[in-house]
Amino acid sequence: MSKVGIIMGSTSDMPIMEKAIEVLQGFDIEIEVDIVSAHRTPEKLFDYAKNAHTRGIKVIIAGAGGAAHLPGMVASLSPLPVIGVPVKSSNSIDGWDSVLSILQMPGGVPVATVALDGALNAGILAAQIIGASDSCVLDKVIVYKEGLKQKVIEGAKKIR
Numbered sequence: 001m002s003k004v005g006i007i008m009g010s011t012s013d014m015p016i017m018e019k020a021i022e023v024l025q026g027f028d029i030e031i032e033v034d035i036v037s038a039h040r041t042p043e044k045l046f047d048y049a050k051n052a053h054t055r056g057i058k059v060i061i062a063g064a065g066g067a068a069h070l071p072g073m074v075a076s077l078s079p080l081p082v083i084g085v086p087v088k089s090s091n092s093i094d095g096w097d098s099v100l101s102i103l104q105m106p107g108g109v110p111v112a113t114v115a116l117d118g119a120l121n122a123g124i125l126a127a128q129i130i131g132a133s134d135s136c137v138l139d140k141v142i143v144y145k146e147g148l149k150q151k152v153i154e155g156a157k158k159i160r
Contacts, residue, residue, distance in 0.1 A: 002130045002137070003030040004123075005057040007048065007074070009037045009064040013087045017063045020085070020123035027127045027140045032057060038069040045070070049077035059126040062111075063119060065089025068101035071111045081129055083122045084111040 004024055008017050017033075024031050032055065036045050052060055060078060063085035064070035071084030086098035095116045103113045114121040124144070131138035 001030055001056070002058045002134055003032055003056045004126045004130070005048075005052050005055075005060040005080075006031055006033045007036040007060065007062050007070065008087070009035070009039075009066075009068075009070050011035060012089070013063045013065060016085065016087050016117050017061075017119050020061050020063075020119040020126070023120055023123035024127060027137055027144070029127060029130060029137060030056075036062075036070065036074075038064070038073050039067075045073055046077060049074040052078055053080055059083065059129050061085060061119070061122045061126055063087050063122075064102070065095075065098050066091055066101075068098040071102050071113075072105055072109060075105065075111045076109050082111050083125055084113045085119045085122045086113065086116050088116055 006017060006020055021031060021033060036048050038045055057080060059081050060074055061083045062071035062074050065087035066089045068086055071082050075082040084102035086095060086102050088095035099116055102111055105111050112125060127137055127141050131141045
């Protein structure tokens with residue numbers, strides 16, 4: 001079974017990252033959640049990034065605020081796709097520091113970046129990546145997207 005690793009720089013990121021956890025659980029995708037700080041636990045970061053694929057992880061979602069080095073550092077060390085979630089931290093004026101730190105990666109070290117506090121989309125994107133080679137997950141993504149469509153149709157009916 002495919003697994004998604006969800007990491008964040010500190011426990012203060014958990015309220016945002018819970019959205020990725022919830023959506024992946026809804027797709028019945030196994031997850032591994034941990035706190036891995038790029039600045040406070042660099043040795044743990046190196047170990048996590050270099051070895052995640054040996055534990056069956058297929059995609060890593062990394063959420064971080066402020067300088068937000070976590071997703072890029074993980075991407076530099078891991079062979080797996082990394083999805084970065086910029087988190088608007090308490091020490092940020094507007095969150096742009098996190099967005100740009102994750103978005104502006106150098107050539108050769110890609111990080112797929114979602115919107116500020118966009119952990120829900122990170123979870124969906126991880127499911128779509130896994131679904132490209134797992135038909136059971138793909139079927140669940142198709143059902144999920146159909147549900148989004150139905151919500152819009154129902155909403156349109158209510159306002160007419």
